[in-house]
Structures are given as C-alpha cells and as structure tokens.
Amino acid sequence: MKFLYYPGCTLKNKAKDLDIYARESALKLGFELIEVDEFQCCGGVFTTANDEIATKLASVRALKAAKAAGVPLVTVCSACHNVIKQTNYAMKNDAEFADKVNRYINDGDDYHGEAEVYHYLEVLRDIIGFDKIKEKCNGALKGKKIGAYYGCLLLRPSSVMGFDDPENPRIIEDMIKAAGAAPVIYGERNECCGGYAALEEPALVKKRCGIIDESAKAAGAEALVTACPLCRYNLVKNGANVPVLYFTELLHKALSEEI
C-alpha cells in the first residue's frame, strides 16, 4: 500500500527521528510513504483570515499532487497536518477562497478539496489497524508507563480536524497499548505547550511546559510521546522530568527486531 507523504521542513532537519522511524515502521507494517516531489514548507501555522491566499499555496500544491496521484496525502508532523487539513477544508467549503487560489495557480485543473488527508496515526487506526502493531510487537515496552502528549494542533479546531474527541482523545493511547506499553492519562495532555511563543515569550512557554510536565509526572508517566517537534523542543528545553519521544520512536522500538 502506498501513500503520498508530506514530511515538511522540520522532519528534514531538527526532527529527523520523527521522519526516519515513521518510514521504517511503515514498511514493517506493510505500507510505504512516497515523498511529494519538491514539497514546500506549509508555514507551520494556519493563517485563519480568509483573505490570506499566498500563505496557503504550498499546502494546496501538495494536496493537488495527492489528487493527481489518486492516493491520500499523509502527514507526520502535527503542524503540517493542521495547516494542510485546514487548507483542504477551506478549499472544499469556502468557494470564494478556492476561486482566488485556483485563479492564482491557473494550471487548468481546479482544486476543491478532493484529496484525502490522513495523519500517520489515522493511517494506523483507520487503514492498517492497531491490531497489526500488536501482532508485530516485540514486547520490549511491556510495563512502561507512557503519557501521550497531544498538544493542540492534532485536535483543534475539532470541527475541521476530525481527528479524535478533542477533550478526551484516545488514538495515541491506543497506539501505546498496541505497542505493548501502558498508557497514562493526565489532565494537560491536550493543552498547548506555548508553541511558537518559544522565541519571544520563553517565560510563558516555561510556565505552560511546567504545568504539563507536573500533570504527567503526577499521573505516573515515565515518558511522554508527541507528534510535534515544537512540543518536544519546548518540553525538553524547559526541563521535563521525563524523556520526551516522538511517537514514531516508540513505534519503532516496539517493532524492532533487536530488543
């Protein structure tokens, strides 16, 4: 099974583990990620204003590539997923916006949100099935207490993302369970880490990360997993009490032949 894959800027640089382990684990689970040719950076955050056209073109080009290939577009980074999914929603539901974009691109093939966008976790849940992980799991993570850190980008706005229950998600916990570890539920798992304020407002980010870390620690988490490079950076930089891993690293550990 093949999917078109949008890695984004960070997975090619500071978050190589998120990318490499995603691809390797995919092969072990029977699917392949084919990178979008000459993809451009999504911009990291979606600009919500409906008169912003240029900031959304990179996403539209990737979506058009998936439409042309006739396969879903798969993302791994939370930020890319949020931006591309929100852009696709706008192309489908905001006719005036889509018309402006199509007139700008003007390549004879108008786009109206036809492509399907899946986050890697959704591919595991909805197409491959978590049972497949359970089947191939090596048992190395048995008894490990892992907290899922969702942050904001995968879940919200929930009416557009349709990823999971935004207030009580379970998709990452289900993956942790399938990988043989024990998921830990804690209150702050779907609250923001401070995101891009890391540049100008480090004190705000430090406060947010401290609250998240305390919440995870109090619930007994021995490690956290996330799909977002910026969440990981913020949590680690601000002295998380527990290791913070990418979800693909955990998956790779569970599927590895060497224990």
Next chain:
Amino acid sequence: MKSKNELLRENIIRTSGADVKKCMKCGKCSGTCPSYDEMEYHPHQFVYMVETGDIEPLLNSESLYKCLTCFACVDRCPRGVQPAKVVEAVRLAAIRQQGKNRLTPDGVEKYLDDEIPQQAIVSAFRKYTK
C-alpha cells in the same frame, strides 16, 4: 461616508469569518486561554471590543502577540464565536501596516539556539510578519 474605524471594523469581521454578535459573554474563551495571565486584553474582550468598534487599543496592544493559536477558545466556545480568528484578524490589521512587522530576518537570530526546530521560526514569521 464610513469612518476609517468603521471600515476597519468591517474588514476585521469579514476576514476573521467570525460572528462576534453571537457572543453571550460567558467568558469561557478567556477562562480556557493558556495565555490569559500574560494578556492585557483577553479573548472575550477582543470579541466585545471588535463588536463595539473599540479597536484602536487592541491594535496597539502586546496581547496580539500572546495568542498561541491553540484554538482552545474556538473549540470550547458554546456559541461558535471563534475568538482566535478575531484576534488573528486584528493582528493582521496591525502587522499589515507599513513598518509594523513584529519579527524581521535580521532580528530573529537572537532567539535561536542549536536545537530550535524550523517549525518554531516559520510559525513565528507567519504570525508576526507580513
């Protein structure tokens, strides 16, 4: 003829795609905002002040740059007002003015360390600069 302020108010409401009139002033948006303590004007005040046309104080407030675009207020608003989109439209009205870019390529270096992900830099430019 419409005043400059009225034109700005209409533009903010139109580009935000939010319906500020639906707000029932319950304050849930501000109650759930992770940046509440750092803000001079809070999400519910953005909604109210745009509705009433009291926009100048917002345009000049640091609060514009405290919003994390986490969409907690959007998801948790019982009336579907989408306060984050109102904040964003006001921020764009501010930074689209000549010379009002918050972040410049020359000015970003001081914020960087060896580990900072590209995502943080591109996101900040998207939010703070036109």
